[in-house]
Amino acid sequence: MTVQPASSGGVAQRPSASGLADVIDTILDKGLVLDAYVRVSLVGIELVTIDARIVVASVDTYLRFAEAVNRLDLAESGNQQGLPELMQNMTKSGAAGKSKGAVQGVLEAAGDKLQDIIGEPAPDSERRSARGRRKGEG
């Protein structure tokens, strides 16, 4: 059995910034392997096999690239949709890039996650650090 991000039938349709995709990318095969530390006391719980990785150089990839090249050109030679649109996109993301990209990422990761678990972002530091508060501190 395989768990994959929703709509992963085609690589192209994969949501680009899905939280789950990021989670899978981040934690898959990462972290301490407990088997190396404890031999006998692990409980075998069935794990859903997670294989969301994309083999980057596969025939499927090649065919998809060829299709994308084909589409790209059709769009360009078609009416109005070619370079102007491309330029427009570039300008747009150029302007937005500064304020969006990086900072948004951090907020996504840190802000959302903390809030998801802790509930509300609390003003007082005691609450804020509830997740990992040191006994001696505060």
Next chain:
Amino acid sequence: MAERAATGTSAADRPGEEARPQRVGTYVYGIVPSDVEVAEDARGVGNPPHPVTLVRHGEIGALVSDLTSKGPLGTPDDLVAHEQLLDATAAEVPVLPIRFGAVMPGPDEIVDELLAPHHDEFSSALKELEGRAQYVVRGRYEERTVLAEVLEEYPEVARLRDQIREQPEEVTRDARIQIGEIVNAAISARREADTQAAYDALAPLGVMAAVREPTHELDAVHLALLVETERQAELEEAVEELAGQWAGRVTVRLLGPLAAYDFIVTPAAG
């Protein structure tokens, strides 16, 4: 130690929890210093998810939660719960993340077989992580922009494309694969150069840096950095500068603070 005192008399010692379903195991998320407290509303993996608690021993402790259902682990909710707990923890205190899916029989075994025998090893690793967290920098090529670049660089791609267009799809498979190979090689070369550029720009801000494998064919950059959390603003600034340079070409994202998944190495078994 209070948690462990319940052995054999758990029902009596935990009023109000008599109806608690049978525990099939204790899920282990990570190792933290023992002076950490867990938020009461932190919920773990499994269905239903149970509260996250800390099993302490000496200077260290294990973040755990009970598992009461035998169903397979690995639903999207489980994965997200696992990472969110570790990342939220890493934002505040050092944590050694354990790979998804580790289940032990109960708190006693966690102390006797995991925490006690490896106390010093875990403890010194945690001290090394003090004040540091992992950040991940991801860049994804804008497909149209990068393909336009490739078309310009390799005229034969355009030639092949014109050629296949005049023929039925059944007979053009080889030519299409050839196009794809050229495009893929061109993107790989760009990925290598852009990854190097990002590494050179960002690695000096961190204590350690690691290049991650691409997980998408349009990945431009996938870097993991271990950074002093005090320097997060500096890192953000550097990543923004990079994003500015690549505007319209690569979409850059910064994830973090995260647990140090890429910098915790399991010793070889044996």
